[in-house]
Amino acid sequence: MTEMTARDKILAAVSSARPQTSTILPDVSGRVSQQSDSIALFRTNLENSGAKVHVIGKNEIEDTVNDFSDFYGQRFHGDIALRDFTNVGSIAAPADLDGAALFVCTGQVGVAENGAIWLSDSNCIHRAALFLPEAVALVIEATSIVPTMHEAYEQIQIDAEGFGIFVAGPSKTADIEQSLVIGAHGPRSLHVLITS
Amino acid sequence: MKNVSDHAQAASTFVSDAARTDWHDESLWQVRSKRDTAARAVDDWEELRQMASDIKDNVLANLDTYLIQLEKAALANGIEVHWAADAEEHNSIVADILAKNNARKVVKSKSMLTEECGLNPFLEEKGYEIFDTDLGERIVQLLDEPPSHIVMPAIHKKKSEIGSLFHEKMGTPAGESDPQILTEAARQDLRKAFLSADAAITGVNFGIAETGGFVVCTNEGNADLGMHLAPLHIACMGIEKIIPRAADLSVFMRLLARSATGQPVTIYSSHIHAPRPGARIHLILVDNGRSEHLAREKFRSGLKCIRCGACMNTCPVYRRSGGHSYHATLPGPIGAILNPGFDLKGYGDLPFASTLCGSCNDVCPVKIDIHEQLFHWRQVVKEGQAPLGVKAVAATMKRPRLFKLLGSIGKRLARIAPGPARKWLESRDLPPVPRKSLGELLAERESAQSNDRDDRKG
Numbered sequence A: 001m002t003e004m005t006a007r008d009k010i011l012a013a014v015s016s017a018r019p020q021t022s023t024i025l026p027d028v029s030g031r032v033s034q035q036s037d038s039i040a041l042f043r044t045n046l047e048n049s050g051a052k053v054h055v056i057g058k059n060e061i062e063d064t065v066n067d068f069s070d071f072y073g074q075r076f077h078g079d080i081a082l083r084d085f086t087n088v089g090s091i092a093a094p095a096d097l098d099g100a101a102l103f104v105c106t107g108q109v110g111v112a113e114n115g116a117i118w119l120s121d122s123n124c125i126h127r128a129a130l131f132l133p134e135a136v137a138l139v140i141e142a143t144s145i146v147p148t149m150h151e152a153y154e155q156i157q158i159d160a161e162g163f164g165i166f167v168a169g170p171s172k173t174a175d176i177e178q179s180l181v182i183g184a185h186g187p188r189s190l191h192v193l194i195t196s
Numbered sequence B: 001m002k003n004v005s006d007h008a009q010a011a012s013t014f015v016s017d018a019a020r021t022d023w024h025d026e027s028l029w030q031v032r033s034k035r036d037t038a039a040r041a042v043d044d045w046e047e048l049r050q051m052a053s054d055i056k057d058n059v060l061a062n063l064d065t066y067l068i069q070l071e072k073a074a075l076a077n078g079i080e081v082h083w084a085a086d087a088e089e090h091n092s093i094v095a096d097i098l099a100k101n102n103a104r105k106v107v108k109s110k111s112m113l114t115e116e117c118g119l120n121p122f123l124e125e126k127g128y129e130i131f132d133t134d135l136g137e138r139i140v141q142l143l144d145e146p147p148s149h150i151v152m153p154a155i156h157k158k159k160s161e162i163g164s165l166f167h168e169k170m171g172t173p174a175g176e177s178d179p180q181i182l183t184e185a186a187r188q189d190l191r192k193a194f195l196s197a198d199a200a201i202t203g204v205n206f207g208i209a210e211t212g213g214f215v216v217c218t219n220e221g222n223a224d225l226g227m228h229l230a231p232l233h234i235a236c237m238g239i240e241k242i243i244p245r246a247a248d249l250s251v252f253m254r255l256l257a258r259s260a261t262g263q264p265v266t267i268y269s270s271h272i273h274a275p276r277p278g279a280r281i282h283l284i285l286v287d288n289g290r291s292e293h294l295a296r297e298k299f300r301s302g303l304k305c306i307r308c309g310a311c312m313n314t315c316p317v318y319r320r321s322g323g324h325s326y327h328a329t330l331p332g333p334i335g336a337i338l339n340p341g342f343d344l345k346g347y348g349d350l351p352f353a354s355t356l357c358g359s360c361n362d363v364c365p366v367k368i369d370i371h372e373q374l375f376h377w378r379q380v381v382k383e384g385q386a387p388l389g390v391k392a393v394a395a396t397m398k399r400p401r402l403f404k405l406l407g408s409i410g411k412r413l414a415r416i417a418p419g420p421a422r423k424w425l426e427s428r429d430l431p432p433v434p435r436k437s438l439g440e441l442l443a444e445r446e447s448a449q450s451n452d453r454d455d456r457k458g
Helices: A006-017 A038-048 A058-067 A149-155 B007-016 B018-040 B045-061 B063-077 B087-100 B112-117 B119-125 B135-143 B159-170 B179-196 B222-229 B248-260 B290-294 B300-304 B310-314 B316-321 B332-342 B359-363 B370-382 B388-398 B400-415 B419-426 B438-457
Strands: A052-056 A075-077 A102-106 A109-111 A116-120 A135-141 A163-167 A189-195 B080-084 B105-108 B129-132 B199-202 B206-208 B213-218 B232-238 B268-272 B280-286
Touching (some): A052 A058, A058 A135, A109 A149, A116 A149, A149 B248, B018 B248, B018 B310, B045 B300, B063 B080, B063 B213, B063 B280, B119 B129, B129 B135, B159 B179, B206 B248, B213 B248, B290 B300, B300 B332, B332 B359, B332 B370
16 A cells, blocks of 8 residues: 555545535626726836837837936847847756846737736747846737736636746835835836837 | 744834824725725726635635646746645755756746745845845835835835935945835846846736736836846746636636725736747646645635735724734735634734724625625634633523622623733723613612502502
């Protein structure tokens, strides 16, 4: 007879301990949100968390990112090709992105109620590219902005790729006496380009 | 501090500094107020809470099924899965994985579970270099203190104290206490650790049974810098952190940050389903007393907790006694109902560290009946032993003559109160004792009324 593994032990214990009657899972899909101006709310929420928002035309992306002067140094792009930017895919080790000035890629869905932007591996190429550079810029189409997280999770498939993330501002902390400091470990600034 | 098993005693140092107590109280009340504003901005907040509560009830009733589902899907995604029955097993699994990968330098993001398991001291003893990377967590690590709050680990520390600490440990200028400058120093210091770490250890906010992945939320981006740079990622998850479906995240993600800090969402909410090319992910599913707690019908709903900390921020006792007074990894009201399950003797004092005001229930995003459980735990703790006072009162009430006698000498009794009663009186001012007892007043009144009646008759 083999000894019980931790797995067997835990599952057996859980199965005898759990309640025998189960609550029915609520239907979380198809919730209709009433929101008059999703883009305005999306913008306000991002600005409240310290992001800089630019509402621009579809062909103004390159000019806009070239105007950023937050930081000087090497600039990288992810899934959106930009003149004078290095393709992040050409970097072998993600650690090489330490000290980079700017990283730009696109986001898939924007969420008005909290300013969060969903993107995944195919957008950022290197996961660390969203965290090591001093500044990050995400490009999102105005038509991709939805009212709440319910619509967002309906649109995305969280396991479509190995990594997906909601980004809702620049890295921040308030761990010292509740004082807000922008630029904790990750980017010190986040630009969001809303295109239409 | 570790050996103290009495909340009041543990709080006595903290509350002896009245100005500091007020400051702590106000800091947390500010967070509570932000939470209120954020919650009120969501029209269907109460509906969301009910949904979250229902989902978690469903999880508890089907926990074994969901765990098997999570394991299967995670394995298919390329995530290695481990099971740990207790803290000891968890720690040795972590050490084993680190050893097999020749990892010595570890960056950690905040995980209450690894705190609960005592992972840091265990690994440090074995010679591993551990960097806590959440700023608050880093501060308490350098101070060699446990966190005092699950979301804001260093909420009990003043910036001047953090300034002196950083001056000593990171060479910031003496007297420097500007949070911006101190945060920058920690950023520079920990960036080096992130770039050279052999492994990253993170907690898990939500494990998703349906998709075999998990979600990690931070504002600083520290969990991400750890897991996207190190070749090895170990994620430690309590078995109750599971949710059934990806769509359920919409409910919890709307509730979590609003309840925790009043933000509409955390800055980074990472969904991990597979390692990046060349890297590995290990997911450890930890029981450590949870299955035992699940069997306690009156208390099992405590396992619905999503660790937002809202009950701490609103609790009048927590706010004024500080997290360390709970002498447990999980402080505050939620700690007071979960810890006694894990160690009744060690944490039997905690259910009494409450006014039973019920504010914790009102803010809990998954509707745990915290204050009812605090009350139930009191019965368990005191079963058969201490309600001496209650028994004495009951006995007195049944004996009118004794009641009368004690009533008339009550004021003297209060002054010479024995042990526990005197303790209770320590922090309270008794109202002046009336000249006459209630019984005496009633007797006077009755005799006056009967005189009155007699007069009228006459």
